[in-house]
Amino acid sequence: MPRKGMRSIFFRPSSSPSSSTSSQPPPSPLRTFSDSLMEQNIQIAEALVTKWDDSKLGTPLFSGTRQEARKYLDAVKGLQSAMQYFVAQDSTSATLVRAQFLMQLAMKTLQREFYQILSSNRDHLDPETVSARSSIDLRSSVSEYVSDYDDEITASEDDFRISETERVSMLAMEDLKAIADCMISSGYGKECVSVYILMRKSIVDEALYHLGVEKLSLARVQKLDWEVLELKIKKWLNAVKVAVGTLFHGERILADHVFSSNPEKRISESCFAEITKDGAVSLFGFPEMVAKCKKSPEKMFRTLDLYEAISDRWTRIESIFSFESTSAIRLQAITSMVKLGEAVRTMLTDFETAIQKDSSKTTVPGGGVHPLTRYVMNYLTFLADYSGVLVDIIPDLPQSPLPESYYRSPMRDENPPASELSEKIAWLILVVLCKLDGKAEFYKSVELSYLFLANNMQYVVSKVRRSNLGFLLGEEWLAKHESKVTEYASKYERVGWSKVFASLPENPAAEVKVEQARTHFMKFDAAFHETCRKQSSWVVSDPKLRDEIKGSIGSKLMQKYSEFYEKNRVGSKSVRFILPEDIGKNLSNILCGNGDLDSVSSHSSSTTSSSHRSSRR
Template identity: 60%
Template sequence: MPSKGMRNVFFKSSSPSPSRTAMIPPASPSRTFSESLMDENIEIAESLITKWDPNNVSSFANVTSLFHADPHEAKQYLNSVRDLQAAMQHLVIENSSSEKIVAAQNLMQLAMKRLEKEFYQILSVNRANLDPESVSVRSSRSSAARSSTSDFEESDESEEDEFRFGTELDDSLPDVERVSMIAMADLKAIADCMISSGYGRECVKIYKIIRKSIVDESLYHLGVERQISLSHLQKMDWEMVELKIKTWLNAVKVAVKTVFYGERILCDHVFSASDSIRESCFSEISKEAALILFGFPETVAKCKKTPEKMFRTLDLYEAISDLLPEIQSIFSYESTSTVRSQAINSLIKLGDAVRTMLMDFETAIQKDPAKATVPGGGVHPLTRYVMNYISLLADYSGALADIVADWPLNLQTPLPESYFGSPSELDDSPVSVRFAWLVLVLLCKLDGKAELYKDVALSYLFLANNLQYVVAKVRSSSLKLFLGDDWVNKHELKVKQYASNYERMGWSKVISSLPEDPTAEISLDRARDCYKKFGAAFEEAYKKQSSWVVPDPKLRDEIKVSVERKLSAAYGNFYEKNRGGSGTFVKFAPDDLGNYLSDLFYGNGSTGSVSSHLRGRRGH
C-alpha cells in the first residue's frame, strides 16, 4: 500500500483547471525527477484550489461549503494545500528565482481565502452545536476529537463514512454531539492547515470574534452583569444586593464547569498545532468575562459589614473555594494568571470580611444594651438570636475552618478545661474554639442579665431557661460536632443546678412554714398556726410565680415534678399527722398542691388568690 505522501504525489486530476496555463509556467523539457514531482503537486493543488476559488462568482463554490458538500474532497483539498506548501519550499531551496514560486504563492493565497471562508462558515453555522455546554458534555463522554490531516490512514471508501478527518463517530451518539464532533474536527483540520501554511492569524481573528461573543452571551443569559462599582453596590438596599448574590451563585458554577471549561476544550482542540495560539485565543475570548465574574465577590466583600451579611458572604466564599481547583486548571495559562489572581483575591477579601463580621458579632453580644428583663424569666431575645446565628455558622464549618485557621483567638486566659469536658475529648481546632468562645460570651452576658431580676428565684429560673435553650440548640445542630457530648452533658447538669437553685429560693418559705419533722407530735394550736402559715406562703408563691414561664416542655415538667415531690413529702406527712381538729385552717389537701403546680410556668398571670381558685374547683 503506498504511503499517504506518495498517494498525493501520484494523484491525477480528472479535469485540469481551465486557468492552469495562466497560473503555471510551461515546464522545461529537461526536468529532474524531483522537479517533476513538485510540478505534479502544484498541478493537483491548482485543479482543486481553482475549482473552489471563492472569487469565482460563476461557480457554485461561491455559495457552497466545501466541507459540507463533500468531506472527502475537503480532505483532498487540505492534502493538496500541504503538498503545495512542500513544493514551494522545494522550489525556494532549488531555485529561489523560479517563476513557479510566484504562481504557487498565488494559488496558496486563493486556498487560504477559501479555508478562511470555510472556517467562518463552520463557526457561524454551528454556533448552537459548538456552545460550551455541548462541547463540555462531549468532552466528558470521550477524549477530544483526534483530527489532523496528517493522521489520515489509507482506508477503503466504504470506511470513509465512519471517519471525519480521523475522528471515529459512534452511531449511538446523539445528533447534536455528532454534529459538534464533526464541526470540531473540521475546524481543527482547517486551523492546522492554515497555521502550517503561515496564515494562522486570519483564522485566529475570526475565531476570537465569534467565540468571544458566545462566551459573553452565555454569561449574560446566566445573569452575570457587567462590572458593578463599589459605590453603586453600596447605594443598593441589602435585599437587592442579596438578590444579585443569589443570581451570581446560580451562575458561577455553570460559568466555570460549562462555559469556560467547554471553551478551553474547544480552543485547545482547534488550535492544538500551536501552544501560543491556543493560549492567546482562550485568553482573549474568556479573560474579560472571567475577571468580571470573579471580581463581583470582592466588591461585595468591600461593602459595609453587618452581621446579617455574614451568610451570603460565606456562600460566596464557599462557591469560589469549591471551584478554585477548576478555575486554576482552566485558566492555567500565564496570560490568564490575572483571572486566577482575581479568584484568590476575592477569597482573601471575603475571608477578611467574615473575620471582621465575627469580631463585630462578638462585640455586639458583649455590648447588648438591653436593660429590661424578660417577663417571667423566659428565653431572652439575645439568646435566641445568638444561638440561631451560631448554629447557622456551624453549617459553614468548612469555610470557617479555612478562614480562622491562621486567625488565633486572642484570649487573656485560655478557655477553662471544664468548659469543654475531659482533655481527651476536647476538640481544640480553631473553628471549635471560636464557636465555644462565642457561646461563652453569650453565657457571661446572660449572667449579667440575670442580676437585673429583683427576685433571686426568678433570676435562677431565667438562667435555667436560657441555658436550656443554648444546650438544645447545640444538641440539635452541627454545633454538637464541635463542642462535643461532654460539653452538652456538663451544661445540662448546670441547667439542673439552676433549676434546683430556683426551687430552693422560690419555695423555701413554703417548706420552712412546716415543722422540721412533719411527723412530730405538736399541739393543735401549733398545727393550726402551721396550716395558716403554709397556706399563706403557698398562696403567695403561687400568685407570684403564676406569671413565670418555662418554655421548654421537658424542663417545665421536670421542675414541676421536683417541686411537687418536695412539697408533698413535707406537707403530706404533716397533713396526715395533724388533719383532725384543724377545720377551716386547712386550705389545701395534699392532692390540691399538684393541681395548682400544674398551672405554673405558662405565664398566665393569676389575678385571684389560691383559696378562691380552690373553692371554685371544689364547687365544680
C-alpha cells in the same frame, strides 16, 4: 527501464549539434521527477481550489460528506510541499507565484469554512455539550466512531451510544481542528485564530451576560442598597457555578482540541486567554468589591457564600486557568478570597464587640429566653454551617484572652484549625452568657433570676445539640453546660419554693397539736397558692425542662405534705386546706406564662404595666 530511456523522457536532445547557439532558444532547464511530482500537486490543488473558491460556489465545503473536504485539505498540504520545494529551487519562478496565489485562495476558503462551522454550530458547540466530554475522550471518540469520509457513527464494542447533539458537536470539532491544522501549518495561523477568538469570545460574553455577570465599578457597588446587592450576590453564586463548571471548562476543552496540533499549547493558550480573560476577571472581581463594602454582621453569611463558592471551585479554577497568560484570573480569584476572609474576620470582631457593648436593662417577662440569646445563638448556628471555610479564615483572627480551662478544645493537638474555630465559638457563647449573668440581676426576685438563667442556658444547650455547633464544641462542652441548667433550676426551686416548704414542720410525720396543725395547714395553703399564682406568669420555654422542674417540685411537695396531711387532717376538719392530690393540678398552671405579670419585671414602666393589666381584663 534503461538509463538511456529515462533520459529520453526528461531531456530533449538538440536538433543539430552544429547549430549556432545564437539562432536557437536557450535549452530548457533540467526537469526531474520531483519537478513533475510537485507540478502535479499544484495542478491537483488548482482544480480543487478554483472549484471551491467563494466566487464560484456558495455551498460550504464541509457540508454533507467529508470526502471532498479531505481531498481539499490533502491538496493544500500538497500545494504547501510544492511551494517549499520551488522556493528552494528558484524563489522567483512563475510556478511558485502561481502556487502562492492558489494558497491564498485556499486559505480564504478555509477561513470562510472555519467561520461557517463556528457560526452554524453555536448550539452544538455550546460549553455544556463540549464540557460533558474530556478532550481525551473526545479525540478517541471521534477517531473511533467517525469513519474516514462518510461521517457515520456506529456502536462500539460495548454498545456505546452518543446523542445526535454529541455527534454533530464531535464532527464540528474535528472539522475545526482539521482546518486549524492546515491553516497553521501553511503559515496562516493568525487568520485562523482571529476568526476563532471573534466567534468564541462573543459566545462567552453573551453567556455571562445572561447569567447576570455585570462590569461594575467599586463606587457603584458601594452605593447599592443591601437588598439590591444581595440579589446580585445570589445571581453571582449561580453564575460562578455555571461559568466554572461549564462555560470556562468547555471553552478550555474546545480550544485545546481545535489547536491540539500545537505541542506547546501556545495557540490554544492565547485563544483561551483572549476569549475568557475579560469575563473571568469581571466574574471573580465582584466578590472583592462586595468585601470592600461597609461591613455589618447581617452581611456575614452572604460574604461566606461568596468565599465558599470560590474556595469549593478553586482546584477547577486553577486547572482551567493554568496557563501563564491567565494568571491574572487566578490572582483575581485569590484576591477576592483574601478580601472576603478579611471581611469575615472584621464582622466576627464587630459581632463580638456588639455583644459586649449590649447595655439593655430590659427584662424578659416571666424570665424567658432573652432576645440577645436568641439572636446570638441563631447567628452562631448559621455560622457553624460554614465551618468548612471558617477553619481557613479563623486562624488569622486574634483571640481574646480566655479562661483556658473553659474554652480549650480537647482536639486542639489533633486538629488545630478546627479546634481554633471551636474555641472561637465557645468564646462568643461565653461572652453572651456573661452578659446574661448581668441581666439576671435586673429581676426583683432571686428565684426568677435563676429561672431566667436556666431558661437561657437551656436554649443555648438546645441550639448547640441540634446543630453543627454540637460537632464543633463536643460532648464535654455540652455536658458541662447541661449541668449548669440543672444547677440553675435547682436554685430556682430551692429559693422559689422555700416559703412553701417552710410552712410545714421539719418532721412532717411527727404529731403536733391541733392548733399548730391548723396553723401549718393555713400557712401551707396560703404560701402554695400565692407561689402558684406568682409563678403562673413565669415561663419555662423548653417543654422537657418545664416538666422536669414541675415533676421535681411536685414529688418533693407531695411527699412532705402527704405525710403531714395523713397525720393531722382528722383534728383539722374545720380548716379549709388543699388535698394532696390537688397539688399536681395546681402545679400544672405554673411556668407557662399565662398568669399575673405584675411582679415579673423590675424595669417595666408603670404605664406599660397598667396597659398590660388592662389588656388582660
